Amino acid sequence: MWRQISERVKDYPGRQKVVRTLVELGLGIRGNSSIYCGGIELSDAKIARHLGVDRRTVRETAELISSDPVLKSVFERMRPAGPLLAEIARFLNYSVIEIYADPHTVGIVAQATTLVAQENIAIRQAIADDPDLTPEPKLTLVVEKEPSGEVLQKMLKIPGVIKISTY
Secondary structure, three states, X not given: OXXXXXXXXXXXXXXXXXXXXXXXXXXXXXXXXXXXEOOEEEOHHHHHHHHOOOHHHHHHHHHHHHHOHHXXXXXXXXXXXXXXXXXXXXXXOOEEXXXXXXXXXXXXXXXXXXXXXXXXXXXXXXEEOOOOOOOOOEEEEEEOOOOOHHHHHHHHOOOOEEXXXXX
16 A cells, blocks of 8 residues: 555655655545544644644645545545554553564464464454554564463464564
8 A cells, every 4th residue: 555655745755754654643634635633633734843844745745635536535534543552551461572574474463363362362452564664564462461481482483473572
């Protein structure tokens, strides 16, 4: 998806920065080219300030998206994915497993979650980074209790897995 979107703004670094942030945060565009986080309309000026671009760049990017049928259909339906529990897991007494792997290898999510389930640990959240948006994509599993060293060793043996970290 990112390649299709970035192709339309490739000649404008500021717009590319805006579009990338819209995708990463799940921000949508509706109505008169307004940017939304779920049902909350966001200010062009505040988005621009956060990104270090001119507010006109944000406005022009939103208008470009609204005028392009493909981009419009994507961003009209874009929604935030919800809270990311990894950053607050320790406050909830959860553990986090980060699995770094070749993003083109098939079956890593299935095998890793099977290993966690076999240890009778509930998974509260699973997030896989988009390899087109993240330089070092990973699968993040937020689990209800710390997995055993044995399970972690088995995860390291999953084809395509490069490294694992837990906290």
